[in-house]
Amino acid sequence: MIINHETALKTLRRMTHEILEKNDDVANIVLVGILKKGLPIALLIRDNIKQYAGIEVPVVELDISMHRDDEKRRPATQPDFAVGNKVCILVDDVLFTGRTARAAMDAIVDLGRPKRIEFAVLIDRGHRELPIRADYVGKNAPTALDETVIVNLSGINAGVYIERIR
Template sequence: MHTDSPARGRAREILDADAFGRTLARLAHELIERNDDVPCLALVGIHTRGVPLAQRLQALVAERSGVEPELGAVDISFHRDDVLVRGREAPLHPQPVVRGTELDFALEGRTCVLVDDVLFTGRTIRAAIDALLDFGRPDRVQLAVLVDRGHRELPIRPDYVGKNLPTALDERVRVELEEIDGQDRVMLEQGRSDDDD
C-alpha cells in the first residue's frame, strides 16, 4: 500500500476506490451507447496503466452488453518523440522501458479505442496512434482516458473522459490501480514527474 511521500509535497485524493469504480462503469456504459456494433469494438490499452484499465473496461462492457470486445495492448516506446538514439553517445534522458505490443486480431473493420490513465500534452496518444497504425488500419480510432488534466500541446481530444481535472503545470496526477499499486485511487500532487507527458 502506498503512502504519500513528504518529498512529493501535498497530495489530495480526487477519486477514492468507490468513485473510481463508478467512473469505470460510466465509461463502459458510454462505450456501449456510442458504438452500435460492440462485436467490432477493440479496447487497446497503452502501457503501463492503460492496459489494466482496458481489461477492466472489457469485462464491464461484456457484463453489460453480453458481448466481449477484443482486447489489446500497445507499446509506444519507439514512437515517442523524446526517444533519442545517437551513435555511441549516452542518451540525454532516461530511455523508456520496452514492453510488448499485443494485437492478436485484425484492425481492419474495427473501432479501436485507445485506453490510458491520464491525458496531458497528447504526445503519448500521438505515439500510440502511430504504433497502432503500424499493425493495420482500423475503421475508427477513439480515445478513452480516466483523467483529462488539460495542457494539450497537440490537437488531441478524448472521446470518453472519466474525470476532467484542471491542473497547474507544476502539479502531477497520480493514478493508482489495484493490479499495480494494491489500491484504486487518483491523487493530485505538487511537483511534476519526469514521466509526465
C-alpha cells in the first residue's frame, strides 16, 4: 500500500489548500474529472473547496477517448460547459506517461479557450513520454514499468496500491 484511505483524504485536503492559494478567484474554477478515475477525486476536491471557501465550484466529467493517440478511438460524449475564461483544473488519479493529460487538454481546447489549464493528480508515478507535469501532486510514487498503481477511495480496501502487471 502506498497510502491508506485516511492519508489519501488528508492529501486531497492539502491539495485543495494549494489550489485555493494559487487561485484568488475561486468562483472562476471548473474542476474537470477525467473519465472515470478522475471524477471521484474531483468531487472530493469540490467538497473540500466548499468547506474551506464556501463556494461550490462546478465539476465536469471529461471523456477523452476521442483524443487518445495510444488507444482505439471511439466516439466521446462532449460535456456541456463553457471553458471560456475559466480556470480548468484537470483532475486524475495517476500521472504516468502524460498521454491522458495531453488528450484531456486537447478535449478542453476543443470546447473553447480557457483562461488557464492546471493539472491535479493524487499519484505521480513517473515514466513520462511527453513533457507534462502536474501543478498539484498528492504523492510522488516512482514505480517500475511492470507495475501499475490502483487508486480505490471507497469500500473496505480503500487506499492506493502498487500491483505488478503479469
